[in-house]
Amino acid sequence: MVIRTALLSLSLVCTLSACSSKQASPQAESTLYVQTGTDPLWQEVKDSDALRPHHTNTNKGFKGSKIDVNNALVEVGPYANNPIIQDNLAIHTVGHASIRRNEFERWxxxxQEDGNTQVFRLFKDEENLRNQRENAARIxxxxxxxxxxxxxxVWREWEGRFTIIKSAGCALPHMCSIFQAKGNNVDHWSVMIRLDEHGNIWYVPRKEQPEIGNNKYIVAKNMNGKGFDVRVRDNGIDYEVYIDGNxxxxxxxxxxxxxxxxxxxxxxxxxxTDDIMLFTTGVTMR
Known part of the structure; x- marks a missing residue:
């Protein structure tokens, strides 16, 4: 639950307006979360021993400020009561491709996790350090x-709620992928949902589909500080994407x-190009 006292030290607690060079909506600033502590610039992290040796997988990690989610406001809708997946969940980070739950606290x-909500963050200038691939930052x-x-x-489904907090770093034209149906091979993704620097949500199918070409388009506008529900169905051949039931x-x-x-x-x-943060709530797969 969000810390509600007004007596927290300003040196320890900051909202979006104090911790980011570009602001999201007033709602996101004041109500969706509280941040305790600060986060160093990427160069400081890179110069530390946390992710060394560079261009190899490392499980050392780096701890950051605490994000305290306002669960009452964020965890709403049909997936609100679904707990975070516990078994066999892993994260792909800037420093390692598969960090397991027993090591999440290092990263x-x-x-981070709070209630039924996962917190994902990238910071300005961050990049992939687990191999030689340029840029390619991810969490x-x-x-x-x-x-x-x-x-x-034989359909498989993914369901959950996204809440967009900061999108300024999701620069066009590539933007940020916030969801992908992905195979083991890098060429095997079928569809992505992307977020741009203005908080717009994009439906992005594979470019190589001859019947539709590169038919990507905005499906929700100005979503900073807002949440939306996602459902994706995929059987390895066909796929379908739903936003807020549509x-x-x-x-x-x-x-x-x-x-x-x-x-x-x-x-x-x-x-x-700037800090990025989003929440996902109640993710389920079946």
Whole structure:
């Protein structure tokens, strides 16, 4: 629950307006969370021993300020009472591709949990350090076991609620992927949901689909400080995407390897131009 006392030291607690160079909505600033402590600039983290040796997986991690979610406001809608997945949940970070639950506490700069809500953060200038790939900063969660082989007519589903807090670092044209139906091979994702620097939500199918081309489009506008429900169905061949109960897109992308769902923040080839933060609540997979 959010700390409600007005006597917290200003040196320990800050809201969006004090901790980010670009502000989100007034609602997000004042009501959706409280931040205790501060976070150093990326260069300071990079210069420390936390992620060394660079360009290899490391499990050292780096702790960050505490995000105290206002669960009463964030955890609403049909998924509000679903607890965070406990078994076989992992996170893919800037320093390691698969951190398991018993090590999450080492990585609180990027990932935290509060009630039924997951907190994902990236900070300005951050980049991938787990291999030689440039940029590609990310903090995503996934299940190491909830994967499946493509099978026509056998649908798998992902459901949950996103609340966007800071999106200024999700620079166009790549933006931030906040959800992807992804296979083991980098070329095997079928559909993504992306967030741009203005807080707009995009439906993004694979570019290579000849029947629709690169038909990406905005499905929700100005979502900073706001929440929305997502449901995605995928059988390894077909997929469907729903936002707040409305079908916003569907398509086909036949895959040959195992498929799983990933959610959080993934910047890809772009630079992180400012801080990014979002929450997910009540994620379920079946």
């Amino acid at each position: 609180t700069r990027w990932y 995503e969660s996934f299940s190491v076991t909830d994967k499946w082989a493509p099978q026509d007519g 079908k916003v897109g569907n398509g086909q992308w036949p895959r040959t390897e195992e498929i799983g769902f990933r959610w959080g923040i993934y910047v890809g080839r772009s630079e992180v």
